[in-house]
Amino acid sequence: MSIKIFRNFSEVATLAGAYQKDGRKVLPEDLGLLKNATIVFDAEKIHWIGPDNQLPDDYLEKDYPEIDVSGKVCVPEIVDSHTHLVFGGDRAHEYSMRLNGASYEEIAAAGGGILNSMKGTNALSRVELLKSAHQRVKAIKAYGVGAIEIKSGYGLTFEKEYELSHVIHDLKNLARPDVQIINTFMAAHAVPKEYASSYDYMRDVVLPLLDKLGEEQILDCVDIFHEQNYFSNNDVVALFERAKRWNINVKIHADEFNDNKGAVLAAKYEALSADHLLSTTEDGIAALASSNTVATLLPGTGLFLGKPQANARALLDAGAKVAIASDFNPGSCHCDNLIMLASIAAPLYKMNQAEMWTAITLNAATAIGLKNQGALIAGLRPRFSVFNTNSIDRITYNWGKNLAN
């Protein structure tokens, strides 16, 4: 694609200040708001950005195509850095059961929980899974999201997990270049009943499958559910070391139910992100703040389950890079609208406006290994999201209303 000029956005949030600070300790002015702003770009990079009345004559003299974008707002690309959107079945009834007072154990005894999704997923063919997941990706794209991380993990057998990783790979090819998909291998999501221990399941399924997929070079990241009665420290270390051998990035579901020192482990292994962090205490917060590991918060899960939220302010004040993601999944957060979730979460988390936007753009991109994006600065990749409103304030003010272009 040759050069194009988007002229006269009503507002552009450049996040230039947040980018300079590497997404840490972001202040309101780091939003870098420009009014009546113009962007000159091609397929590779942003060539120029600034107030329209300062657009250099060279660009005007060359007759590049100009598109009038007045009345619209531009922000760095919205990134949903944590989803589990390849699944079969439906767990709507569990939401009602919870409202009526059922415990996690009662729901599991009634055939609910993750094993319900495992059943629903295994009942669908590869083609059916691809079709339903593709519909979900299109729905998320319609909110203005330009990058989505997708985890496998509802197959829980060697064959089905292999298939799920390939479904995500197919989605990646279907969605590009409009939407960037990150393929995360998460066969270590739960331990199926047939296995005596997480160690046995890791040995028989997770690690050999990672080797097979590693050889095929279709994975971007691995992830693991590090919690009591799920996967242990040793399982995490085994997975991370194997991923390293294949040059695949690592991520972790950390400290959701208990402080298992998942955040500390994530920082030690230079994970791209540690996600959930509801129970992370001082040492974990300090470890994240002094590392490049992104602290990814998932407010929808707490809201959906009626549980507390992570201590976002402590992470932000300590200097951690904080992202917000949807955790879109069939059981604990069946919500695909990241902008709505971030809008609701920002006051709960006591985030300032620039921190909130950084959390779903710059830091979310870092959390899934996407580089040279997350701010609108000359030289960076031209990854941005556009909204049909003349004020950035209205995007988060109108909860759940889709203003994407």
Ligand SMILES: [Zn+2]
């Ligand atoms: Zn998750």
